Amino acid sequence: MMKGSLSRRDFVRIGAGAVAAGAAASSAWADKAKSQALSADMPDTSGRKTRFISIGTGIRGCDLLRAAAKVPNSECVGTADLYTMHQKAGVEAYGKEIPTVRDYRSLLDRKDVDAVIVAVADFQHRRVVLDCVEAGKDVYCEKPMSHNVADGLAMVEAVQKHKRIFQAGSQRVSSPVFKKAAEIVKAGRLGEITLIEGHTDRNSDSGAWVYPIPPDASPETIDWKSWIRDAPDRPYDAARFFRWRCWADYGEGVAGDLFVHLLSGIQCATGINAIPNRAFSMGSLTHFKDGRDFPDLLATMYDYNGVTVKLHCNQNNDADGDVTTLFGKEGTLVIKDNTVTFTPQNTHPQPEWYSTDGWTAELKKKYYDDWAAAHPQKYDAPLAETYSEPQGFDSSVAHIANFFRAIDTREHVLEDEVFGNNTAVACHMANHSYFHRKVAAWDAESKTIKS
Numbered sequence: 001m002m003k004g005s006l007s008r009r010d011f012v013r014i015g016a017g018a019v020a021a022g023a024a025a026s027s028a029w030a031d032k033a034k035s036q037a038l039s040a041d042m043p044d045t046s047g048r049k050t051r052f053i054s055i056g057t058g059i060r061g062c063d064l065l066r067a068a069a070k071v072p073n074s075e076c077v078g079t080a081d082l083y084t085m086h087q088k089a090g091v092e093a094y095g096k097e098i099p100t101v102r103d104y105r106s107l108l109d110r111k112d113v114d115a116v117i118v119a120v121a122d123f124q125h126r127r128v129v130l131d132c133v134e135a136g137k138d139v140y141c142e143k144p145m146s147h148n149v150a151d152g153l154a155m156v157e158a159v160q161k162h163k164r165i166f167q168a169g170s171q172r173v174s175s176p177v178f179k180k181a182a183e184i185v186k187a188g189r190l191g192e193i194t195l196i197e198g199h200t201d202r203n204s205d206s207g208a209w210v211y212p213i214p215p216d217a218s219p220e221t222i223d224w225k226s227w228i229r230d231a232p233d234r235p236y237d238a239a240r241f242f243r244w245r246c247w248a249d250y251g252e253g254v255a256g257d258l259f260v261h262l263l264s265g266i267q268c269a270t271g272i273n274a275i276p277n278r279a280f281s282m283g284s285l286t287h288f289k290d291g292r293d294f295p296d297l298l299a300t301m302y303d304y305n306g307v308t309v310k311l312h313c314n315q316n317n318d319a320d321g322d323v324t325t326l327f328g329k330e331g332t333l334v335i336k337d338n339t340v341t342f343t344p345q346n347t348h349p350q351p352e353w354y355s356t357d358g359w360t361a362e363l364k365k366k367y368y369d370d371w372a373a374a375h376p377q378k379y380d381a382p383l384a385e386t387y388s389e390p391q392g393f394d395s396s397v398a399h400i401a402n403f404f405r406a407i408d409t410r411e412h413v414l415e416d417e418v419f420g421n422n423t424a425v426a427c428h429m430a431n432h433s434y435f436h437r438k439v440a441a442w443d444a445e446s447k448t449i450k451s
Helices: 008-015 026-041 059-068 084-094 122-134 149-161 176-186 238-242 253-270 361-374 395-409 417-436
Strands: 050-055 074-080 115-118 138-142 166-169 193-199 278-284 297-304 307-313 323-328 331-336 339-344 385-388 440-443 448-450
Touching: 050 059, 050 395, 059 074, 059 084, 059 115, 059 138, 059 395, 074 084, 115 122, 115 395, 122 138, 122 149, 138 395, 149 417, 166 395, 166 417, 176 253, 176 331, 176 339, 176 385, 193 253, 253 297, 253 307, 253 323, 253 331, 253 417, 278 417, 297 417, 417 440, 417 448
Parallel strands: 050 074, 050 115, 115 138, 138 166, 193 307
Antiparallel strands: 193 323, 278 297, 278 440, 297 307, 323 331, 331 339, 339 385, 440 448
């Protein structure tokens, strides 16, 4: 059963509680966070060793293998990839010899495998995840969780049917910075939140997925037919294999690559765990006209039951990096890179200044004299509080470790199949609106996007 949407009343209640009576000093929080972060990085070593495999050892697959290699009491016992060089790269990333194959299904037959890291292209997530959970394995799946709405719903149903642990791979939700943001919001220090903004900007060929094609790439080293089996058939195309995010047949473009991180962070910080009611996108394909489908500039406005969320990805690196800002009646919360800053709103009583410009000098003076007599107290300007992620903290390691711990304890993970599906559907809605040039609306009854 899918979890229901969060009502505006519920969301406002989260943000409108009594203001907390002062925050802990930044240094004290940092010491506590560092201690918690270091323990969060590592699963309980009193449990048995978690044995896992990795399906997909390309960019993210290798990154996740490097992270997993730092988690004690876990062991990778095999990898699978359809490209010969990626198979070798995965072994190097993990740092020790492990069996590697092209067809992952042979690894799922192993009874000693507890879990699977899925780091394949978006359009392959459904098939691979369903095969994994049907084989009785717990799954860590890279973001975005799904390639389309139907795939996501099928994945949620399968995970819950087989009672498996599932974690989506947007690692920022395991960062102490986002946990601190959630703590501030839950305490009601922002008051009523009605607007959230976020952006991640990239101004490079790499940021637009124009990745170099390895010199050994060929139909002999890449199993193209197996790779493309869940997409429209076409002849071998190295650009599509290595730059698959550019095309709608395989990926979700800017939304699936970047918006999903912003949305995951927003869900974590605010407690929203819902599909938005509406999304409206504008954008353009202005620079990378290489045959791709997706725009290189995308801006989307979402409606979460009256809470407005504005996201964009721009071809400019001078917009302060990766930033999420929550605007509340009582305060502002800015999450930037590895820091979170809370600034209370100055809501102290102040005399009217604008409308009195239409008064006579005599009445104006009397108003200000009376106001000053009625408000003798002097107020200090509100001070901002900034908290930083502990030095050396690795959210990827922490996210994998949280997953491994849940496998051992069967405890619930934060970024489960419902959480991951909600952020993925929001990405699908952004793209639907862009391509249809209309508002994309979520129909909860039919579980479809309509415009």
